[in-house]
Amino acid sequence: MNTMIYPTTNFNAIEQLVVTRGEGVYVYDNTGKRYLEGMAGLWCTALGYGNEEVIACATEQMRTLTFAHMFGGKTHPAAMELADRLAAMVPVEDAHVFFGSSGSDANDTQIKLIRYWAEATGQPQRHKIIARDKGYHGVTVASASLTGLPANHTHFQLPFDALGILRTGSPHYYREALPGETEDEFAQRRARELEELILAEGPDTIAAFIAEPVNGAGGVIVPPENYFKYIQQITDKYGVMLWSDEVICGFGRLGKDFGATALGMRPQMMSMAKALSSAYIPVSAAVIPGSMYEALVEPVGKVGVFGHGYTYSGHPVGCAVASKVLEIYERERLFDHADNVGGYLQQELAGLADHALVGEVRGMGLIGAIELVANKKDKTVFANNSVAAYCQSQCEDQGLILRALGGNTMAICPPLIITAEQVDELVSKLGVALDRTLDYVAREGLGR
Ligand SMILES: Cc1ncc(COP(=O)(O)O)c(C=O)c1O
Known part of the structure; x- marks a missing residue:
């Protein structure tokens, strides 16, 4: 009997893989x-x-104090320890931290903080936020409105207009550059378009511009070098x-502490x-x-309370675990490791660029993507996402989990602890999956 409404799943294709345990970089099915x-x-x-260290920390915290809230003083x-540790780490001046339990709620919180701040500073109209096409910022009503992907809007009656979220272009050079445009010209055009949008809306109505340093769910889009400059x-x-959504890029993913550091951003806000x-x-x-x-x-004093907070804001077990995780990152120098092994991953993925199915290989640090195309020369896309879905199934057949994103893009984002040998395993299995997918495309007559 199926009683579950599955998240981000085709209801006609549920329960494809039952994962039962994990160890190191590996998981096992039933x-x-x-x-x-x-x-x-x-x-x-x-x-x-x-x-085991994280597990012991969680166990100990559960024994000591299972739950405590932080409402009403x-x-x-x-x-307190986690807030201080994070505030000392982030490149934000005199950082203050609000805790929640998901990336979506962190972004929701930011939208509410912006609105409160706009009123508090006597400029209530300054609550508009500019987000980008292909950005992913979550799925709550507000954060889904920031997200710039059709599946997160269609049939949900989103984005929610009253939130005042504006949209500008994504930094995807391979797909969105004009003929003959260099990467730098493309990046400058994106900045010009942003300026035009700000001027058209009225600069005093715009509070923030949100961006993932490297887009994740929208296709692992690495911006041109000077884009953020x-x-x-x-x-x-x-x-x-400048609001950096660090939900994927934070904590070593791009080989530095934060995505903002890796890309030279100087953010005022971070999620x-x-x-x-x-996790x-x-x-x-x-x-x-x-x-x-x-x-x-x-203004909070006048109301008597800051009317925003979750039961699980600052959950003691979550906070203890996060502090322990940050301690391990630092002690094991895992951001440096991610930088080194990430360089190796990028080099090995680049070796797949000549494959007949591969339009673009992109990535940075320990995140990457391979975009599959019907025709390499003119970048023709396939009619639907079935090709990447097939490729994903062929990875799984060989004991490798990767994810088919929209636009027939295979995403790669292994744990930071991955070794060079395990990168070899990943890339060689992906190579086999690509070959099998090419056969499938020929068999089904999908190429051109
Ligand atoms: C950049 C980014 N922001 C926000 C979110 C939303 O996080 P959550 O799924 O924890 O709500 C995600 C999730 O993938 C994300 O990648």
Whole structure:
């Protein structure tokens, strides 16, 4: 009997794989078959599975204090320690941290903080947020409205217009550059378009520009080298806050502490989740600058309470686990490891670029993607996503989990602890899956 409504699933194709346990970078299904988890779950299990130190920490925290909330002036040591640790890590001035349990709720929180701040600073009209096409920022009503992917809007009556979310182009050079345009010209055009949008809407109505340093779910899009330099010139010029969605890129994914650091962004706001706790338990954080926090103090005092908070904001087990995970990242120098082994992953993936099915290989650090095309020369796309879905099934057949994203793009995002030998395993299995997919395309007459 099926009683579950599955998330982000085709209801006609449920229960394809039953995962029952995990160890290191591998997971096992209910028949005992082993898979290299090449997606770190959903871009999140940075430390891999079964880390005994994290498990011991969670167990100890559960014994000591299973739950404590932080409403009405109460607090507890685990959350205070994590907030201080994070605030000291992030490149945000006088950072203040609000805890939740998912990337979506962190982004929701940010939208509400922006609106509160706009009122608090006497500019209630300044609540609009610019988000990008192909961006992924979550699925709650507000965060899905930030997201720029059709499947997250269609039939949901989203985006929600009243939120004032504006859309600008994605930084995907391979797909969106004009004929003859260089990467740098493309990046400058994107910045110009952002400026035009800001001017058309009125600069004093725009609060923030949200961006993933490297887009994840929208196709693992690595922006051109100077993209954020040009973008930040515009956001700085109009006093628009740069909001870095670090839910995937944070904590080593791009080989640095944060995606913003790796791409030279100077964000005022940051959202994080996933690798913050290495997905051992759900924890998220919304980070804002001290100047924004200070502006809230007086109006909050007048209302009597900051009317936003989740039961699980700062859950003690989540916070203890996250602090432990951050300690392990630092002690084991895992961001450097991700940088090194990530360089190797990119080099090996690049070796697949000549494959007849591969339009583009892209990536940075320990995240990558391979876009499958019907015709390499003119970048013709396949009619639907069945080709990447087939490729995913052929990976799984060999004991490798990768994810077929929209646009027939295979995403790769292994745990940070992956070794060079395991990268070899991943890339060689992906190569076999590509060959089998090419046969499938020929068999089904899908190519051109
Ligand atoms: C960049 C980014 N932001 C936000 C989210 C939403 O996080 P969650 O699924 O934890 O709500 C995701 C999830 O993949 C993400 O990749």
